[in-house]
Amino acid sequence: MRVLILTNPGTNSRGLLFDMADGLRRLGHDTLHLDLAAIWHLRERGGSPEMVTHAFAHLVREFIETNAIDFSIAMWANGTLSLPILRDDRGRLTAYLDTLEHPHVHVWWDAPHWFNNGAVLPAAAGGLFASPRQLHTINNAYTAAEMNKLLGFGNVLVMPNAANPDVFHPLPEARREYDLVFLSGGGDPPPTPTMLEELAADAPDLERIRRSVAAGLAPALDRIAAAFEPPARPRIRRLLDALIELRLADRHQPALRHFQQAARADAALADAAALLTRAPERYVEATAVIRTIETWERPFMVAFLSRHFRCLRLGNQSYADWGLRGDAIEFVEYHRQSHAYARARFALNVMRWQDDAGLNSKVFEITAAGCGCLQAYREGVAELFDVGREIVVFRTPAEARDLLADLLRNPGRQADLIAAGRARTLAEHTWAHRMQRLVEAVRAMKPLATEVLPPRRAVPDERRDALVT
The missing domain is CATH 3.40.50 (Rossmann fold)
Structure with missing residues (x-):
């Protein structure tokens, strides 16, 4: 063709x-x-x-x-x-x-x-x-x-x-001087006092942070409900509160499934869910507000891990207010990112907060480049990689720290994981x-x-x- x-x-x-x-x-x-x-x-x-x-x-x-x-x-x-x-x-x-x-x-x-x-x-x-x-x-x-x-x-x-294996590939001559490399991204928020308190903890309480963020969403939820006709507003507002609780209980379920769960639990909420899903712009606005419960996750994770490992940051966002430690490269062109991955034993991938599921291209590019991938849990990740054998998947900062530390202490296991991850990507996950x-x-x-x-x-x-x- x-x-x-x-x-x-x-x-x-x-x-x-x-x-x-x-x-x-x-x-x-x-x-x-x-x-x-x-x-x-x-x-x-x-x-x-x-x-x-x-x-x-x-x-x-x-x-x-x-x-x-x-x-x-x-x-x-x-x-x-x-x-x-x-x-x-x-x-x-x-x-x-x-x-x-x-x-x-x-x-x-x-x-x-x-x-x-x-x-x-x-x-x-x-x-x-x-x-x-x-x-x-x-x-x-x-x-x-x-x-x-x-x-x-x-x-x-x-x-x-x-990934394209001609663009993302190992560089055997490179010196792996860092434990962990990661790409910063735009749109990450500054920390709150609660986040900074948990950042200093040995095992941060992420649920405390999530609930503190959720507690501040009421004005935005009120505005969404106010966009509907007056008789529907109380039901829409109740639905939004129910969706917040469902999100707090299980952040990895997609928004549409939370709507379905709320509708099954309460007939009045079923009517409100039908109204909201028939208004696409309001649906997107509501789910975006609810997803802000996790906006802080990426900067929190990189700041926490930078306290325990030698880290290299790629990108223009400094995360200075998060107390990020380590070295930085301001910009790396797409076709040269393998050179950055080659400077570390592992690369961190934490997805953006806007989407409930799916993996970005980084996990495939990292593994193709011959770097170990430290991947935040996502729904469906186990369908693409053998978790624990081809990539490392974590759910909490403390778990990420412990898994990475263990692999860094075991060069043989580290090499096996990196080789297996690259082999899986070349066998199943190229653009061809x-x-x-x-x-x-x-x-x-x-x-x-x-x-x-x-x-x-x-x-x-x-x-x-x-x-x-």
Whole structure:
């Protein structure tokens, strides 16, 4: 097959698309690239954004037809939103590539709930992402269910992340001078006094922290309930309190399952759950607020472990207010991250708080690079790796400290785990493996519906931008 890769500016996300293209070529498919940077630059410079968008659409159409492209891929909604969006007389939205009957793959590296601060949600409700000619990939079944059942997405493929072994590979000549390396990320909060108290403990009480955060969520929950009609507000507010308690009891269950549990327990809450899940923007807002119970976890974990091991931080967030210890490298390009992993025996991976399940690409990249992976527990991790033999999984800071210390004292076990983790990734978790499944899914997609619709008109760029920004 011939595949068009619509590449976006950036570092990691751009590198990920090139890794997917590499996986496709390893399977014998042809890949061609169009860079979205130029069209974005022209639209930002002023003039007529609508004219630029339609000129780009003409270029894309000519490119697809001239090169006999079978399907295209873009990160998130970048491909769809860089082209015209059409609206029919019923108010339903259609992507430009759908009008060409051209299959297009949206790679949702993160849940679409958070893309551009949730701005795609109205477009999803308008049917923009429901076409049978579109395929959406996400790394876990729970988010896929939310996308498909609640948010208006059509074909959703559960596709775990992976690694490119040509980019992430061991460097035998490197000197492993650190015990642990980790990547910092944006958006992590400063510590509260309670968090700093627990950070100094030998076995931090995470539940104390979680309950202290939950106690401060009442104003945000009140605002969500106030968005509904007055008769429904008390029931919505009771539901939100019930969801908080369910989250505190079991943080690893997905939000949608907590809704189902609350509804089964109380008929009044079932009605409130139905109201909230029928309002996608309110549902996303509510689950985001509830998930903030864990916003502090990543900086807390790295700060705690830095008190016990020689650590190297990668990235621009210093965590100075967390009392982080160790050395730092401000920035490492995506294709050189193996060099950073090669400086430590283990790498830490703590997922972002916004998602309930699924693994980011780091666990695959760390293992492919020949570094031991110290992974915070996630639902589904045991389906991808043999825990304890291929990677190390922990649930608490004290457990992470003890597991890592034990492995550092046992070089033989450490070497066996690193070798087994790398072997598993090379055998099952490369982008060639994922692209094989993706191509099969594209080939299985249904053709466009033949229903005759009223004439469609282009959504002007200023109104179009209001939908998605």
